[in-house]
Amino acid sequence: MIFKNDSLDPAAVFACAASLRDACDQAAKLQNLSLSDAFNGMDQFYREAMRIAALFEEWACKHVVFDEMCDVWPYLLEDKFGAACLQRMSVEDLKYFDAEDCPDVALKLLLPLHYQDAPRLPLDVKAINPIPSSHFTHWRIQTIRCLSGDDNFEAMIYGDDPFDPDYEPSILALYGVNAEGLVEHIKDFDRYADAVAFVSKIAPGVEFPEEPVVSASGASDG
Known part of the structure; x- marks a missing residue:
């Protein structure tokens, strides 16, 4: 995948996508769900995973206070990003994931964030x-x-x-x-x-x- 935004960290994007893939695989097994059927093919599922990963990394670059973090960013995302996304929405609804979902996922990851008035964060x-x-x-x-x-x-x-x-x-x-x-x-x-x-x-x-x-x-x- 070629990133349109040069500021994105490819390692972070890959970590997000891999984490989301693993979380969806696990959820699909528990729910007896076919990812291929849910996304009209596995290729489309992987495209969605990469889209969400790039979208979140772009949002994070603007809003996360990295200086206040102790974790290594890609490792944190690989461990927890997928589960945080599935706390936000179901596997089938991931196709609707957009920028409005990023603040809630970031809070589920316990990330330090720059305060913003819109959407208002819990200051x-x-x-x-x-x-x-x-x-x-x-x-x-x-x-x-x-x-x-x-x-x-x-x-x-x-x-x-x-x-x-x-x-x-x-x-x-x-x-x-x-x-x-x-x-x-x-x-x-x-x-x-x-x-x-x-x-x-x-x-x-x-x-x-x-x-x-x-x-x-x-x-x-x-």
């Missing part, structure tokens, strides 16, 4: 309050959402599907955190930059990261 970031006389010792910006038809918001945590159809679109909530760790809701925002700009006005000198990272380790300090 949870804290910063020390530089105002010593304030009731709050920290500020916290966190992704929250509610079930469709419900008014009770809950934290969107790492691993939650950003496109879960059972939920309303998520938002960002700004909280003040006191010395006892109790939180007080301040205001909601659609964009991370707007939340940072707002808290910077009421707490000049606060240092939230310009490009926050979404990780499985939970809330991070700015």
Whole structure:
């Protein structure tokens, strides 16, 4: 296969495709499913596996924070990528895999990701309050959402599907955190930059990261 994007790592693409092939082979045996019938021939199945592999690697190059990873990238993909894809969708539905599926697969792989507002990822970031006389010792910006038809918001945590159809679109909530760790809701925002700009006005000198990272380790300090 000739890659149109020179930035793609052929080893990573091959690892993704091999992992997906092995996971599909295993699932097909368990389900008594013919991959050839499901994809109108094995050649088409392999084309789909390579398409998905290249698509995910291209997405990962833009969104994964590789500097915060300990694993060797192709080895991680070879071990876990196929299973993560089949957690996202069935073998038969892989032909519909597109860029919207990449964030959820990345979260299933526990990858550190650059935060983005669309689709909104499960952000949870804290910063020390530089105002010593304030009731709050920290500020916290966190992704929250509610079930469709419900008014009770809950934290969107790492691993939650950003496109879960059972939920309303998520938002960002700004909280003040006191010395006892109790939180007080301040205001909601659609964009991370707007939340940072707002808290910077009421707490000049606060240092939230310009490009926050979404990780499985939970809330991070700015």
